[in-house]
Amino acid sequence: MSIEQRDRILACACDLYLADGLDGFSMRKLARSLGVTAPALYRHYGSKERVLLDVVGEGYRHLVQYLHGALQGRTPEDRFRMAGERFLDFALEHPRYYEVLFMGVDLVRLEGHEEVADQGCALNQFWSDRLREAMGAGLLELRDPEASGVTLWAHSHGLISLYLKGMLPMSDEEFRKLYRDSNARVLTGLGTRHYADRLAEERAESTPGMGSTTEAVG
Amino acid sequence: MSIEQRDRILACACDLYLADGLDGFSMRKLARSLGVTAPALYRHYGSKERVLLDVVGEGYRHLVQYLHGALQGRTPEDRFRMAGERFLDFALEHPRYYEVLFMGVDLVRLEGHEEVADQGCALNQFWSDRLREAMGAGLLELRDPEASGVTLWAHSHGLISLYLKGMLPMSDEEFRKLYRDSNARVLTGLGTRHYADRLAEERAESTPGMGSTTEAVG
DNA sequence: GTCTATAATCCGATAGAC
DNA sequence: GTCTATCGGATTATAGAC
Numbered sequence: 001m002s003i004e005q006r007d008r009i010l011a012c013a014c015d016l017y018l019a020d021g022l023d024g025f026s027m028r029k030l031a032r033s034l035g036v037t038a039p040a041l042y043r044h045y046g047s048k049e050r051v052l053l054d055v056v057g058e059g060y061r062h063l064v065q066y067l068h069g070a071l072q073g074r075t076p077e078d079r080f081r082m083a084g085e086r087f088l089d090f091a092l093e094h095p096r097y098y099e100v101l102f103m104g105v106d107l108v109r110l111e112g113h114e115e116v117a118d119q120g121c122a123l124n125q126f127w128s129d130r131l132r133e134a135m136g137a138g139l140l141e142l143r144d145p146e147a148s149g150v151t152l153w154a155h156s157h158g159l160i161s162l163y164l165k166g167m168l169p170m171s172d173e174e175f176r177k178l179y180r181d182s183n184a185r186v187l188t189g190l191g192t193r194h195y196a197d198r199l200a201e202e203r204a205e206s207t208p209g210m211g212s213t214t215e216a217v218g
Numbered sequence: 219m220s221i222e223q224r225d226r227i228l229a230c231a232c233d234l235y236l237a238d239g240l241d242g243f244s245m246r247k248l249a250r251s252l253g254v255t256a257p258a259l260y261r262h263y264g265s266k267e268r269v270l271l272d273v274v275g276e277g278y279r280h281l282v283q284y285l286h287g288a289l290q291g292r293t294p295e296d297r298f299r300m301a302g303e304r305f306l307d308f309a310l311e312h313p314r315y316y317e318v319l320f321m322g323v324d325l326v327r328l329e330g331h332e333e334v335a336d337q338g339c340a341l342n343q344f345w346s347d348r349l350r351e352a353m354g355a356g357l358l359e360l361r362d363p364e365a366s367g368v369t370l371w372a373h374s375h376g377l378i379s380l381y382l383k384g385m386l387p388m389s390d391e392e393f394r395k396l397y398r399d400s401n402a403r404v405l406t407g408l409g410t411r412h413y414a415d416r417l418a419e420e421r422a423e424s425t426p427g428m429g430s431t432t433e434a435v436g
Numbered sequence: 437g438t439c440t441a442t443a444a445t446c447c448g449a450t451a452g453a454c
Numbered sequence: 455g456t457c458t459a460t461c462g463g464a465t466t467a468t469a470g471a472c
Contacts, residue, residue, distance in 0.1 A: 139413040151400045158376025167338050182369045188414040189407020195357045196406040
């Protein structure tokens with residue numbers, strides 16, 4: 001019954017974290033909600049951070065579920081747009097999970113965090129796939145899909161984290177519009193054609209013989 | 219001598235925070251480093267978070283100093299580019315301050331956080347000014363400078379926070395290059411001309427009579 | 437007014453009996 | 455596997471000496 005107990009603990013841990021947040025999360029409270037004493041938990045989890053690491057795992061499961069919905073789109077453009085929207089939906093509907101996934105405590109320094117790192121890579125891969133598709137459909141310029149994915153991911157995450165921290169004071173509805181508009185700006189570019197051309201030249205000079213388009217052709 | 223004492227505490231608090239980070243920051247340690255006991259601190263600061271709020275203020279002072287350096291640039295383009303670079307410099311040279319400013323604990327829910335909110339607005343204003351300049355110099359398309367500023371700010375912050383959290387595993391040197399390249403992508407745009415035009419059309423439809431260029435002309 | 441001493445209450449984690 | 459007991463440490467509040 002060891003595994004069952006672990007699952008029961010994890011379920012309660014998720015509830016507790018979602019209800020009381022990171023500050024209100026303690027092993028003693030968790031034990032109380034399970035009807036046992038704190039030391040009993042250490043038979044199943046080595047530390048509090050180990051528990052939170054599994055909570056992160058649950059958060060990823062939810063996020064993947066959201067993003068998976070974007071694959072229902074019929075065209076690459078649908079899937080590309082929906083991916084961005086579903087990511088926003090996840091952040092606004094599960095802000096606590098979003099925080100523990102992307103803004104929370106450093107779980108990275110914990111051994112056994114490879115699972116989290118893998119999930120991060122999987123996420124990067126997901127964006128990369130959507131971009132590759134969109135490039136194939138003629139929506140995006142042919143460039144390194146991973147690099148472009150990082151740009152889009154960073155922009156979306158930056159917006160969301162600033163909003164969740166209250167640094168962009170507005171309503172959810174207003175933020176949804178801002179998110180959409182800002183993503184459109186990233187796609188169309190902020191610079192003038194003249195300036196963009198000059199940046200491209202500088203780029204070509206800094207990496208001679210490695211045109212940015214050639215590497216994504218294969 | 220009440221104010222002097224407060225300053226002494228704040229100076230030690232900054233040192234302690236920069237040395238031991240957020241986890242290692244405690245009122246006891248702070249009191250020890252000052253040669254007093256913990257309860258004495260509560261004569262000058264109502265809570266630990268109040269102390270951290272002042273530390274945040276110090277962080278802002280440093281950031282403003284960095285950004286102020288960008289104003290030394292002679293042309294709008296210089297100032298525009300240097301602003302982005304100085305922001306990166308600050309993040310990499312003072313990651314602890316960057317964390318407490320943009321990724322740290324929620325100080326927003328604290329009363330007396332207006333100062334922080336004001337500083338956030340001032341930061342937004344700074345970006346807005348740089349963009350306005352760059353638009354005037356023909357570098358950026360004429361659009362709402364505040365909205366474009368949020369886009370650029372969010373992208374830079376997203377990149378930096380992902381890197382500082384270890385989700386973009388690479389060296390500082392590599393990250394500097396990624397930061398530069400990704401910013402260039404935001405300026406040139408990720409979408410094809412065809413897709414960008416279509417997005418502009420959708421935009422015009424969703425806000426009829428309010429062309430995105432006209433509002434920034436005045 | 438300023439500081440010390442003490443204590444209450446919480447936390448994470450461990451040892452050892454059952 | 456679970457309990458009791460306990461350690462070491464944290465925040466916070468109160469009482470009282472100087």
